[in-house]
Amino acid sequence: MTSTDVPRTAETAEAGRRETAQRLLDSSAMLSYDPATEVDWETPLDKDFHGASPEWSTLYGTSYWAEMSPEQQKELTRQEAASVASTGIWFEMILQQMVLRDFYAKDPTDPAFQWALTEIADECRHSIMFARGAEKLGAPPYRPRRLAVELGRVFKATATGEAAYAAILVAEEVLDVMQRDWMRDERVVPFVRTINNIHVVEESRHMKFAREETKEQLEGAGPVRRRINALVIAIASYFIVSSMVNRDVYKNAGLDTARALREAKANEHHKSMMRSSCAGLMEFLGSCGLLTKPALVFYKRANLI
Known part of the structure; x- marks a missing residue:
């Protein structure tokens, strides 16, 4: 290797990063949405619909689910979808601060x-x-939970590099x-499908950028740093996923x-759904x-693997 190889490699990596970012900017300019006008906020809620695909409910497949009336099942999926959305807002606020820093x-x-x-502008619209x-x-x-909120407060103020982006x-x-499942499911209330x-x-x-940044931040990372941040990312992931519902x-x-908590905790169907969704x-990460x-x-405690 000559002394000029490293600068060229660094320059190539930077050029690739800029190219990826420009493609994302171009894509955003071509296809972005304004939820204030795209989502039907005016039509009253139709309670004949689910809030999410029932197969994604934490109780789907349990004996309790089998005992519930269709109306109860639909109400539960609506509450669960709202909880997932609220958790999304919480983490999007963390995300925005990490990216700004x-x-x-x-x-x-x-x-x-x-x-x-x-x-960040996208995430502001998404949170609203x-x-x-x-x-x-x-x-x-x-x-x-309070513990997750306080840990999130620390994480958003301190996480950097691959820990933040992963x-x-x-x-x-x-x-x-x-x-992706919910938006295609005609059993789900139309305005939620649009959302x-x-x-x-x-x-x-956003995922494309996060993957690229994670890989770039890890370039040159030593084994100690990699092991520490691997654990930090896993702990953050556990609290994110366990806070969803x-x-x-x-x-x-x-x-x-x-x-409900007992049966949800033991629900192998839901655990399987989570694991399969996270295979990629x-x-x-591997x-x-x-x-x-x-x-x-x-990751195993969060049923992600």
Whole structure:
């Protein structure tokens, strides 16, 4: 290797990063949505529809689900969809702060800088869209547990590099697979399908950027740093996923909370859905050397692997 090889490699990587960011900017300019006008906010909620594909309910496949009336099943999926949306808002606020910190005082003419601001603008619209959607579903404002909120407060202020971008990727990819099912499902209330379609289209660009940033940030990372951040990402992933469905959804759907929690915890169908939805994500993290033994403990606890 000559002394000129390293600079050329660095220049090539930077050129590729700029090219990716420019493609994402071009794609965003061609296909983006305004939820304020794209979503039907005016039509009253039709309770003959589910809020999410029933197969994604935490109780689907349990004896409790079999005992529930169709109306109860639909109400539960509406409450669960609202809870997932509320968790999405929580993490999108974390995401925005991490991305802003990463690009603070950097070159504003860089396409990656401009893409970062575009992504943040997308997330602002998504959070408002999720909030309005949850309200229309007739749900209260669900929030993560206090421990998750406080850990998130620390994470958003300190996470950098691959720890930030891989955690962003986990949150986006887990939600993406669910929403791809929901947006195609005619049993789901139409305005929720529209919300899911908007989110899937725009988040596909965010996931591309998060994958590229994760790989770039890991270039040159030593084994100690890689192991530490692998664990940090896994812990963050556990709290993100375990916060998606708030325990109060069962009470608000008129169910016995204690029984619902027991059956949801033991629901192998839902665990299988989560694992299958994350197969590609786990493969990517493994290719980056981020599936260490300590990290796997948390991914297994979250039923992601």
